[in-house]
Amino acid sequence: MLKAGIIIGFAALLFAVGAALLSPICVPCLSLLLGLGAGYLAGVFEKPEEGNETLRTGALAGVISGIGMALGQVIGAVINSKIVGPEGAAHMIESFGLQTGGPVAIGSSYWVGLIGSTVCFGLLDIVLMAGFGVVGALAWGKFSRKNAGSSEEVVME
Numbered sequence: 001m002l003k004a005g006i007i008i009g010f011a012a013l014l015f016a017v018g019a020a021l022l023s024p025i026c027v028p029c030l031s032l033l034l035g036l037g038a039g040y041l042a043g044v045f046e047k048p049e050e051g052n053e054t055l056r057t058g059a060l061a062g063v064i065s066g067i068g069m070a071l072g073q074v075i076g077a078v079i080n081s082k083i084v085g086p087e088g089a090a091h092m093i094e095s096f097g098l099q100t101g102g103p104v105a106i107g108s109s110y111w112v113g114l115i116g117s118t119v120c121f122g123l124l125d126i127v128l129m130a131g132f133g134v135v136g137a138l139a140w141g142k143f144s145r146k147n148a149g150s151s152e153e154v155v156m157e
Contacts, residue, residue, distance in 0.1 A: 001057045004041035005064025008034055012065050013072035016125070020076020021083075024121050027073050028128055031066065035129035038065040039136025043144065050145075054137045062133020069129060070122035077118040086110040 012034045019026040039058035042048075048057045084092075086107040090100045100106045 001042040001046055001061040002064065003045050004038055005061040006068075007065075008038040008041060008061070009065035009068025012069035012129070013075070016069045016072025017076040017079070020073050021080055024073065024077060024080075024117050027069065027076070027121055028124050031069055031125045031128035032132055034065060034069065035062045035132025036136040036139070038062050038129060039133035039138075040140045041136075042133065043137045043140025047144075048137070048141070050141060054141050055134050058134040058137025059130045060133075061137070062130035063126060065133070066126035066129035069125040073122045073125060074118055077114060081111075081114055 012030065015030050015034070016027050019030055038061040042057045042061035043054065046057050048054045086104075089110050090102055090106045093100045093106070
């Protein structure tokens with residue numbers, strides 16, 4: 001599970017940085033697919049027995065890779081804040097016809113919103129990847145046991 005978590009966690013870090021540059025809301029969507037991949041890959045590497053061992057393996061691989069996703073979200077938010085900043089946010093909001101009072105008036109709420117959303121989405125990423133890691137590990141178990149059963153039938157004939 002450690003190997004699968006690190007592999008998918010590194011990929012998640014890279015994807016999260018890229019997605020966070022567009023919008024922090026995009027990153028949890030990646031958690032679904034990458035969490036499935038982490039759980040499935042953990043099953044491939046660890047080959048857990050049925051039951052709680054499969055659940056534990058998938059969840060831990062998901063958590064490890066979720067930490068990579070959260071770290072990528074933080075890095076992306078820092079880069080995004082350097083590029084956009086309160087000035088860019090004020091300009092974007094004013095382009096929709098809303099009054100902001102300029103970058104000075106929006107400054108503190110911009111930073112609170114940026115930090116708050118990054119922390120919340122980072123925690124959500126970890127939880128989603130752990131949950132979908134379990135689903136991925138269960139899927140691995142279902143497919144591997146089905147294939148193992150069919151190969152035993154061929155040998156017996």
